[in-house]
Amino acid sequence: MINNKQFIKKAIMVGTDEYELYDKLTTQPGNNHTIIGKGEAAAIALAKTNGGIVASNNLSDVLAYTQELTLKHTTTGMIMVEAFHQQFISETEGNSIWASMLQKKRKLGALTFSDYLSCHSHS
Structure with missing residues (x-):
């Protein structure tokens, strides 16, 4: 799918908005949220900054964030x-x-x- 340009692989670079959100979610999320896994945090950060959709079955980690950040979510x-x-x-x-x-x-x-x-x- 990457070869067919249906998906793109995107890095999270230090100093970007994506990185700031990723770092927050994996270290100090605030608002009574718990720290989440790196994969879920990356998906949320990239979806938020690129207008994407969070694809995750890990509802306990992503649901509160997708609602709070008004992100689309799928499983x-x-x-x-x-x-x-x-x-x-x-x-x-x-x-x-x-x-x-x-x-x-x-x-x-x-x-x-x-x-x-x-x-x-x-x-």
Whole structure:
């Protein structure tokens, strides 16, 4: 996807607005927030300064910040539901991908893609 220019890889450079927010989130977030992981902090900082979307399943780390900073947020499940509706994947393929992610200890909120789809699908 990077080769096709669908995604870009972006560094967080010291002295930038991105770095200031990243540093704050990982060291002294304030407002009764807890320090969050570097990956989530990077996603939030880059989304905020570049008008992006935070893609994370770690709701306990990102939800308060995405709401406070008025950022769009998505999860793996939401992306897969959209891929299903756009007919990029079938329900069977979704279940296979889902099972593979669960084997890698990903937290997805349902035991199968079919279960997630039945609870979170927009028709």
